[in-house]
Amino acid sequence: MFMSNFxxxxxxxxQPILALAPxxxxxxxxxxxxxxxFGADVLYSEMASAxxxxxxxxxxxxxxxxxxxxxxxxxxxxFGSNPExxxxxxxxxxxxxxxxxxxxxFGCPVPKVQKQGAGxxxxxxxxxxxxxxxxxxxxxxxxxxxKIRARMEKGEGDAKRRVDALEFLETMNxxxxxxxxxxxxxxxxxxxxxxxxxxxxxxxxYVAGVLLANGGVIGVASAKQMLVETxxxxxxxxxxxxxxxxxxxxxxxxxxxxxxxxxxxxxxLKHAELADRLLGQQGIIELRKHLCWxxxxxxxxxxxxxRLVHVQxxxxxxxxxxx
Numbered sequence: 001m002f003m004s005n006f007x008x009x010x011x012x013x014x015q016p017i018l019a020l021a022p023x024x025x026x027x028x029x030x031x032x033x034x035x036x037x038f039g040a041d042v043l044y045s046e047m048a049s050a051x052x053x054x055x056x057x058x059x060x061x062x063x064x065x066x067x068x069x070x071x072x073x074x075x076x077x078x079f080g081s082n083p084e085x086x087x088x089x090x091x092x093x094x095x096x097x098x099x100x101x102x103x104x105x106f107g108c109p110v111p112k113v114q115k116q117g118a119g120x121x122x123x124x125x126x127x128x129x130x131x132x133x134x135x136x137x138x139x140x141x142x143x144x145x146x147k148i149r150a151r152m153e154k155g156e157g158d159a160k161r162r163v164d165a166l167e168f169l170e171t172m173n174x175x176x177x178x179x180x181x182x183x184x185x186x187x188x189x190x191x192x193x194x195x196x197x198x199x200x201x202x203x204x205x206y207v208a209g210v211l212l213a214n215g216g217v218i219g220v221a222s223a224k225q226m227l228v229e230t231x232x233x234x235x236x237x238x239x240x241x242x243x244x245x246x247x248x249x250x251x252x253x254x255x256x257x258x259x260x261x262x263x264x265x266x267x268x269l270k271h272a273e274l275a276d277r278l279l280g281q282q283g284i285i286e287l288r289k290h291l292c293w294x295x296x297x298x299x300x301x302x303x304x305x306x307r308l309v310h311v312q313x314x315x316x317x318x319x320x321x322x323x
Contacts, residue, residue, distance in 0.1 A: 005143045006073040006100045007178045007210045010041060010234075016227055017041050017234025018248050020241060021181065021214055022077040022103070022147070024110075030274035030283060031290065033070050034267070035241055039248035041234070043074050047105055050080035051116075053089040064097055073100035075145065079108060081117040081128065083135035090139030101143040101178060104136055106168070109149070109187045120187035123152035124161040126171035133175055143178030147214070147236075150196040151186045165199050169206035179210035181236045184226075191215075191239065197229035204231060212236045219247065220256035243293025245271070261298045265321045268294040276314040284313060291317070 010017045020027060020035045022044035032043040045064040052060045066074045076099045078089055090102055106129060108119030122129050137144050151164040165182055182203055184195035195215045204211055213226045214236035223235055241247050245267065250256050259267075268291055275283035291308040295301040307320050 005178055005209075006042075007143055007145070010073075011210050016232075016251075017210065017212065018251060019181070019212060019234060019236045020044060020248075021236035021238040022047055022075075022105070023238050023242075024108075025286075026242065026289075028283075028286065029066065029071070029278050030271055030287070031245070032074075033067065033274055033278075034271045035245045035248060036071060038246045039252050040237075040241075040245075041073075041248075042100075043071050044103060045074070045076045045099075047077050047079045047108065047113075048089075048093075050078045050085040050089040051082065053078075053092055054085045057092060061092070061096055064093070064099075066097070066099065068098075075099060075101040075103045077103040077105050077147070078136070079105040079113060079116075079118045081122055081132065083128075083131040086132050087135040087139040090136045090142075090144075094140040094142055099142065101145055102136060102140055103145045103147055103179075103181075104133060105147055107147045107149045107181075107183050109190045114154075120149045120152050121154060123148060123163050123168050123187075124154055126163065126168055129168070130171055130175070133172065133177070137175070144176075145179035145181070145209075146172075146177055147181040147183070149187050150182065150184050150199045153186060153188055165203055166206065169203055173206070177207075177209055179212060180207045181212040181214050183236075184213060184215040184230075195226070197226070200230040200232060210234065214238065216240075217247075220250050220254055223251045224254070243290065243296060258297070261300075264294055264298070269318065269321055272314055272317045281312065284311060284317070287311075287317075 019042035020040045024047045027046045048060050048064050064076045076093050106123050113119035114121040153162040182200045200213045211232045212234050213230040213232035217223050217237050218240040275287040288309050292305045295304045311317050
């Protein structure tokens with residue numbers, strides 16, 4: 001059974017909505033599930049290609065499948081630039097995966113995504129971007145959301161294009177967009193530099209649904225500042241959750257305490273057990289980067305990272321952490 005508009009239900013609950021923001025190569029099932037256990041309200045898939053879903057859908061469908069009982073509400077994020085592909089992809093995701101919602105990526109700054117005319121660079125073509133949103137909505141009854149940047153700038157001289165979040169959202173006027181997540185940095189900034197709180201706050205006038213602020217949330221203090229400065233309905237937490245999935249719990253409890261190494265090991269081992277059970281040996285290999293993120297900030301962490309980066313099995317991880 002599909003949820004109705006779960007975004008509005010969460011907003012009506014009156015507490016800040018905490019979402020695990022989509023991260024390619026990071027937001028897989030094991031990571032989503034452990035973040036959910038630590039209090040994430042909404043989980044996003046890794047970025048999924050609308051083009052791939054039109055040609056060779058099997059691998060992408062495998063990438064975005066989820067556990068309905070554990071991971072809901074869950075949002076599949078699509079990227080691309082062809083409206084026809086989005087319409088077909090939305091139908092396929094709706095019928096086969098049956099998530100709580102579908103999100104469209106207008107925020108990815110990665111060059112290989114830009115070369116496809118997708119991600120943040122698509123903010124520079126608002127007409128096509130609107131067609132993509134309309135096509136997606138035509139292919140699904142699920143709530144559709146979007147993720148954008150504070151601004152997009154590309155090119156040089158007379159050919160330079162610059163579109164900020166407010167201009168972009170104005171071109172979406174009249175569309176029933178359920179939620180908007182705004183990364184408060186520009187496309188050129190990527191994932192570093194200061195966050196523009198004001199543009200997220202000003203975006204409220206264009207967002208009838210849920211407004212989520214994203215960028216630079218790494219703990220309780222930065223989360224509180226983001227909410228106060230932007231007036232957003234919630235946060236999209238991305239890199240701040242890498243190696244620290246308990247950040248969601250800390251934000252909710254307003255208690256940012258340093259975890260002892262034994263608690264970190266316990267969380268890392270649970271994550272490893274999920275990876276092994278859900279994804280097998282490939283899951284353990286993909287987990288290596290997560291294990292390195294966990295092992296920071298305490299004595300002996302560097303030595304642990306040097307051992308964990310080579311693990312092949314769950315038993316190896318257990319042996320290293322218990323030693």
